[in-house]
Amino acid sequence: MERMKDPLTLPGTATISSIAAGKDMDFSQRLAEARRRVEEIKRERLALQEGRLSDLREEHYVKFEVNGQVQYRLYPAGTYYCPRCKDLEKLYYRENGQIRARPCSCVQERLKVGRQQGWERKLSSARLRRKFRKRTFANFHVSSGTRIAYEAARDYAENFATYLRTGKSLVFLGDVGRGKTHLAAAILQEVLRQGFDGIFVVVIELLNEIRDTYERSDKKEGDLLQAVKEVDLLVLDDLAAAERFTEWEKGKLYEIINARYEDEKPIIITTNRTISWIEDRLGKKVVDRLLEMCGDILPLDGENYREKIAEDMRMGRNRELLPVEGGTG
Structure with missing residues (x-):
């Protein structure tokens, strides 16, 4: 006009x-x-x-x-x-x-399309794959075995600004298909909507990508490591998926986790392994850091085992965590 x-x-x-x-x-x-x-x-x-x-x-x-x-x-x-x-x-x-x-x-329609395109670009920058962009709190199947994990995830997402200041982290344990990645993706999307930044990476793919920088001139290891170390929220999906880890892989994972620990930056970890299995493959240093960072370790059977794990560590007992039931997603 x-x-x-x-x-x-x-x-x-x-x-x-x-x-x-x-x-x-x-x-x-x-x-x-x-x-x-x-x-x-x-x-x-x-x-x-x-x-x-x-x-x-x-x-x-x-x-x-x-x-x-x-x-x-x-x-x-x-x-x-x-x-x-x-x-x-x-x-x-x-x-x-x-x-x-x-x-x-x-x-108005053009503005709506523009906002959607901007949101898609933000999800792409966070490396969240299209399959996981559909995983939200609204479509998570809550059962008696997943309710505690679900409510903890909702609280974490809604109060992320507070948890970011303290560096509080979460670990979701559960067998394949129990909803661990679903909850992690839902948290990340809510955090992005609040204006924070985040990155979602599958652990084995991250390690391969770091290794790949050694043979390419267009990518630098330092840039990739800086991104995962400094982002507001880092999601490490499927930790300890491999049966064996090289010393180099153990070192890189510890470097990332320890950097975020020292800067009090939160991590969300999903894994279908037990704590003792992770310690056997990745070392005690990694587990110690994770236990110090995590406000909650949540198997998707609904039980919070943080105090149980700490007690078992003090008593030297087996720290097996065996999820027995859960939701879909």
Whole structure:
């Protein structure tokens, strides 16, 4: 929409000359009316600039291009006619003492598409695969065996700003198909919506990607490690999926976990291994760091075993955690 810059020269509008040519008024009356209209238009422009809705006059001019010819039409003040969608809507309205504008329906649709595209780009930057973008709290199947893990995940996501300050982390334990990755993906998406950043990586793929940088000139190990060390929330999916780890792999995992531990940055870990299995394959240093960071270790059978694990460690007992039931997802 483009308002009149010079009402004396606009074609198809009430200008001084066109009003003065009227037959129902003498010349002085027509001239006075033309000047009044010009002053009204000036006041309207000033009112819009200063946000004074009460000063808007009853009409304004809208510029159109029809068959290559520019035309100006008169519309009620406070409305907008969109030549694309043929929508005539209230453009200016008062809300909480402020003058606001509402776009026409086609602009609203473009804005909606733009927001969705922006969200998809954010998910891609977080490395969350399309399959997992559908995993939300709303479609998680809550059962008696997953309720505690589900509620802990919801609380963590909703209060992430608090947990970010303390570095509190979570570990989800459970057999394949129990919903560990579902909850981790749901947490990450909620955290992203709150304006924080995050990265979702499958552990074995992360290690392979780091190793791959040694043979490529377009990627640097330092850049990748910096990203996973410094992001607000790091999700390490399927920790300890491999049967064996090399010393190099153990070292890289410890480097990442320890860096986040020292910077008090949270991690979410999913695994179908027990704590003792992880210690056997990855070493006591990794497990010690995880236990210090985690506010909760949650098997998806609903039981919180943090105190049990700590007690078993002190007593030197077997620290096996065997999830026995859970939800789908």
